[in-house]
Amino acid sequence: MKKTNSAVSAALLSMVCVQGGASIAKQLFPAVGAVGTSSLRIGLSAIILTCINRPKFLTFTKQQWLYCAMYGIAIAAMNLIFYMAIQRIPLGLGVTVEFIGPLFLALSLSRRWMDVVWALLACAGILFIVPWQNNDVDLLGLFLAFLAGLFWALYIVMGGKVASVMPGKDAVTVGMLIAALIIVPIALWDGSVFNLTPILFLKGLGVAVLSSALPFSLDLVALKSLPAKTFSILTSMQPAFAAFSGLIFLSENLTVLQWISIACVITASIGATTFSKKVIM
16 A cells, blocks of 8 residues: 555656646747756756666666666657647647547556446546637647547556666656657757756756656656556646646636636546556555
């Protein structure tokens, strides 16, 4: 029971960190863009984690390297594409559409009817929160958020696999390094990172700690004890954290219907966590 409670707490704290960091990241977009911000987040996180964890690269097996590579690719694609999405649409909306990926994963892995009920409730919340009737919504932004969600689902699956074959601190460090090797060259080619100032760099460092180094480590703690399907539905609280972060830090307001939709998502998350305890103990 204690192990399960710790895993749930780690997942919730991870979400708080991610959305707080995303709010800071969005403030960097006018200066360095989504690509530059993503490279700051991943690159600085990789450096921080490597200095702290000091993984012994030569001791890794082929299977561990393969899982780390897939995990790193998921991290790189998920972050880069998501930042490109929220550059066009509000943070709360972006996270809600992105959650379709983990939700689909939860439904595909479910074997109990109660899990399907909670997942469908979360799905209803997602369908209501997206303002389909508003023609001003950026369709490319919505598509990018959905695409990021697919890589989010891959991140969850590979996070569980890599956590099962090696220590979490080594897995998240190597995964972040691989992600940095993918994103940083893209940022250098894009050229936006050359607009950095000392203040922007410090903000980027805050994004790296809050959005990657800390939450990805917490996610691996959670994935060690929680099945992928349970973790997927639990992360349905992400839209709520994103909406509050957008409201507090970015002044992005939501309608009453959208807040009701978020309540549906929270209810699904709490229900899934509560009724899954017997399975994950």
